Amino acid sequence: MSFKRRKIAVIGAGFTGATTAFLLGQKELGDVVLVDIPNLENPTKGKALDILEASPVQGFDANIIGTSNYEDIQDADMVIITAGIARKPGMSRDDLVNTNAGIMKAVSENVAKYAPNSYIIVLSNPVDAMTYVCYKTTGFPKNRVIGQSGVLDTARFNTFVSQELNVSVEDVSGFVLGGHGDDMVPLVRYSYAGGIPLEKLIPQDRLNAIVERTRKGGGEIVALLGNGSAYYAPAASLVQMAEAILKDKKRILPSIAYLEGEYGYQDIYLGVPTVLGGDGIEKIIELELTAVEKSALDKSADSVRKVMAILS
Numbered sequence: 001m002s003f004k005r006r007k008i009a010v011i012g013a014g015f016t017g018a019t020t021a022f023l024l025g026q027k028e029l030g031d032v033v034l035v036d037i038p039n040l041e042n043p044t045k046g047k048a049l050d051i052l053e054a055s056p057v058q059g060f061d062a063n064i065i066g067t068s069n070y071e072d073i074q075d076a077d078m079v080i081i082t083a084g085i086a087r088k089p090g091m092s093r094d095d096l097v098n099t100n101a102g103i104m105k106a107v108s109e110n111v112a113k114y115a116p117n118s119y120i121i122v123l124s125n126p127v128d129a130m131t132y133v134c135y136k137t138t139g140f141p142k143n144r145v146i147g148q149s150g151v152l153d154t155a156r157f158n159t160f161v162s163q164e165l166n167v168s169v170e171d172v173s174g175f176v177l178g179g180h181g182d183d184m185v186p187l188v189r190y191s192y193a194g195g196i197p198l199e200k201l202i203p204q205d206r207l208n209a210i211v212e213r214t215r216k217g218g219g220e221i222v223a224l225l226g227n228g229s230a231y232y233a234p235a236a237s238l239v240q241m242a243e244a245i246l247k248d249k250k251r252i253l254p255s256i257a258y259l260e261g262e263y264g265y266q267d268i269y270l271g272v273p274t275v276l277g278g279d280g281i282e283k284i285i286e287l288e289l290t291a292v293e294k295s296a297l298d299k300s301a302d303s304v305r306k307v308m309a310i311l312s
């Protein structure tokens with residue numbers, strides 16, 4: 001027996017996929033196989049080689065390859081799916097649903113075939129519905145099919161709070177529940193700076209403005225970029241979740257998880273607090289919500305269901 005590096009497949013070698021591959025390498029979380037469509041095979045190989053050539057400078061050991069051949073993801077331990085189209089100014093994430101559902105189905109079939117024991121993290125939008133498509137297509141157990149939204153949404157919230165208070169981002173811990181849309185539910189009541197409830201530090205009108213900016217955080221970047229959506233913070237968020245699983249850290253992080261009764265919902269993927277460790281989503285943490293918070297979460301879940309209904 002000998003020890004081997006983990007194998008991590010990143011499907012979709014666009015802005016989020018390539019950035020994720022770079023961060024995975026830098027953190028030495030494993031060897032990375034970057035996959036895109038055959039038409040983009042050379043650019044994909046080029047991105048992988050470019051990242052590899054950064055490794056002597058940055059001082060990390062990880063093999064990074066680019067490919068369009070799914071055989072190269074054979075027996076991957078983890079698969080991160082970023083394949084799909086991104087929105088442009090004026091579009092909502094939900095406008096991507098039909099195109100990305102087709103892509104997600106095709107990708108998921110290949111993942112089930114070549115990496116049947118992998119842990120999957122889905123990024124492609126609309127991500128709650130796309131994680132559901134991936135779950136249904138792969139037939140993997142629910143703990144191994146996970147979506148990313150809450151780490152990013154919370155990161156945005158924490159950024160805005162740290163700017164408001166002029167304190168370190170490291171001391172801010174926000175909390176965002178629900179679907180990855182403008183109805184997401186930043187839970188101020190469970191958010192702190194240095195252990196102090198935010199409601200004691202920031203006036204209510206400023207907190208409301210931070211909640212609103214968080215909800216529209218993706219759109220703010222889309223409007224600024226003009227031709228695509230955020231990728232540095234999304235990639236960092238994916239890598240934090242990947243690290244929690246690959247290192248069995250048992251971190252409490254928000255994940256898009258399959259719900260079977262938790263928070264009163266059935267057969268839906270939605271953002272909730274989870275324990276992420278060596279077996280993926282090891283636990284969903286259920287919190288007491290006030291009537292106002294629960295009705296905000298219901299609204300967010302309804303928005304996700306509307307998108308899922310387009311696909312059924």
Ligand SMILES: NC(=O)C1=CN([C@@H]2O[C@H](COP(=O)(O)OP(=O)(O)OC[C@H]3O[C@@H](n4cnc5c(N)ncnc54)[C@H](O)[C@@H]3O)[C@@H](O)[C@H]2O)C=CC1
Pocket residue numbers: 011012013014015016017035036037040082083084085086087096100103106107122123124125126127148149152180228229230231234
């Ligand atoms: N859940 C979240 O928090 C976030 C989700 N996103 C979503 O992630 C997705 C990717 O965003 P970007 O990387 O910025 O887009 P991008 O357009 O830069 O990259 C997407 C890549 O997917 C590839 N692709 C398409 N079909 C494929 C297939 N069948 N197999 C393999 N690769 C395929 C494309 O060729 C392209 O290179 C979008 O749907 C975007 O909305 C982005 C940021 C945050």
Ligand SMILES: O=C([O-])CC(=O)C(=O)O
Pocket residue numbers: 086087093125152180217218219221222229230234
């Ligand atoms: O806004 C988008 O389309 C991409 C995304 O999900 C985000 O950055 O939160």
